[in-house]
Amino acid sequence: MTEAVDQTCHSTHGYTAEKASYLRRLKLIEGQARGIARMVENDQYCIDILTQVAAVTSALKAVSLGLLEDHLEHCVADAARKGGAEADEKLEEAMQAIKRLVK
Amino acid sequence: MTEAVDQTCHSTHGYTAEKASYLRRLKLIEGQARGIARMVENDQYCIDILTQVAAVTSALKAVSLGLLEDHLEHCVADAARKGGAEADEKLEEAMQAIKRLVK
Amino acid sequence: MTEAVDQTCHSTHGYTAEKASYLRRLKLIEGQARGIARMVENDQYCIDILTQVAAVTSALKAVSLGLLEDHLEHCVADAARKGGAEADEKLEEAMQAIKRLVK
Amino acid sequence: MTEAVDQTCHSTHGYTAEKASYLRRLKLIEGQARGIARMVENDQYCIDILTQVAAVTSALKAVSLGLLEDHLEHCVADAARKGGAEADEKLEEAMQAIKRLVK
Structure with a gap:
């Protein structure tokens, strides 16, 4: 993301x-990741570890969807209002992020 | 997971x-989660943060698939060899873990 | 989707x-679905059927991502240019569609 | 899937x-795919089409999970009971199918 383009999304x-x-939320996720390592360290049952990994994955997905929604409603909507090349770039970037999420 | 059933999957x-x-791998994931928090702290660009979240999610999915494969080839296969109620429970548990993964 | 709002996205x-x-692509997907039914009808091997179902699911995901990209670049960008309540509705609708895709 | 190995999973x-x-269920899915094509044919609203595609994708995922569960409880459990190379192959096949599902 070139610095210049980021600025057009101004500092906020x-x-x-x-x-x-x-x-x-990210602090919680970091702690959960540490907790999973402890479960492996303590030879806990595979299924119980898998359940925790699924919980962290869901928490991360919720963070992603939140960031994406904020981005669409803020940076992308602003750029679309201005139109032109910057709007196209913002829409393309957002679509790539959605594809990574859906993958 | 009752203690008794876990024991039949013996200590390993x-x-x-x-x-x-x-x-x-879990240590790396923990560090990545911390890194994402730093990106938010430093007001970095939404799409760049989303890219990192996607990377951590992929790393977690790989850990899940690895744990599941090990579990199927070890605990579930052992239980299936013995048959009976324990085999049914292990297969059911594994299927619930797969459904959480696919969700 | 109220008729009136749809009109503002004009007929195309x-x-x-x-x-x-x-x-x-949808014709192909329909044919693949019929093909899977035939595999079940002919008692074919579970894994081979699962492989075909995964192929149809991927084809559907590609159609979804295409429709979403077209929608963002057309209806949502148009509405964002105009701003106001319609822009908010279009962004909210798009986000709900993304959440269904990611689910 | 070689014919010989399939036979060991006997005809059912x-x-x-x-x-x-x-x-x-597959007949319904086929009809839904045809319905989506009709929506595109009739220039219906993108979001309404995406909603239908999400419904078909969910129906396919449910079919996949059902087939996988049946396969684990039947072919894979039988092979695990016998042990040896065939058990390893069945577990490996099942894991590949799970990875396609999770992808």
């Missing part, structure tokens, strides 16, 4: 208003 | 032989 | 330019 | 007992 992003919430 | 699990590798 | 949609291609 | 499969139900 769609997620800025929810920054504290995202940081809390 | 399918993943035991790969324990060090799983711990290394 | 993002996919209109690719209509023939979408119809061809 | 895990899904045989539910054959009529699978055929009904």
Whole structure:
């Protein structure tokens, strides 16, 4: 993402208003990842570990969908309002992010 | 998972032989989660953050598939060899884990 | 989707330019679904049937991503240009469609 | 899937007992695919088409999980009971099918 293009999305992003919430959720996810390592360290049962990994994956998916929604409603909508090459780039970037999510 | 049933899967699990590798991968995932929080903290561009979240999600999915494969080839295959109620429980547990993965 | 709102997306949609291609792909998918039924009818091996179901699922996912991309670049971008309630509705609708895709 | 290996899973499969139900569900899926084509033919709204595609994808996923469960409980469990090369092949095949499902 070139610096110049980012600036046109000015210094705040769609997620800025929810920054504290995202940081809390990411802190939880980090702790859950550490917890899974402890379960492996302590030879816990495979299915119980898999259940925890599924929980972290769901938490990450929710963070992704939140960031994507904020981005569409903020950066992409702003760019679409201006139109032109920047709008095309923002829409293309968003679509690539959606494809990675759906993969 | 009742303790008794776990014991029949005796103290080692399918993943035991790969324990060090799983711990290394989980350590990386924990670090990546911390890195994503730093990106949010530093107001980095939404799409760049989403790209990192997709990478962690893929890493977690690979860990899940590895654990599941080890479990099928070890605990489930052992139980199936013995047959009876324990085999049914192990197969049911494995199927629930697969459904969480596919969800 | 109320008729009135749809009209503001005027009679053509993002996919209109690719209509023939979408119809061809959907015809193939329909045929593949019929083919899977025949495999079941003929008592074919489970794994071979699962492989075909995975192929149809991938084809459907590709159709979804194509329709979504066309929609974002056409209906959603148009609405964002106008701004206001219609833009919010289009973005919300698109996000719900993305969540169904990711689910 | 070599003919010989299939025979060891003898003429019936895990899904045989539910054959009529699978055929009904696949018939519905085929009809839904035809319905989506009609929606495109009639220039219906993108989001409404995407909603239908998501419904068919869910129906296919449910068929996949059903077939997989039947296969694990029947062909894979039988092979695991016998052990040896055939058990390894059946487990490997099942794991590949799970990976395609999760992809």
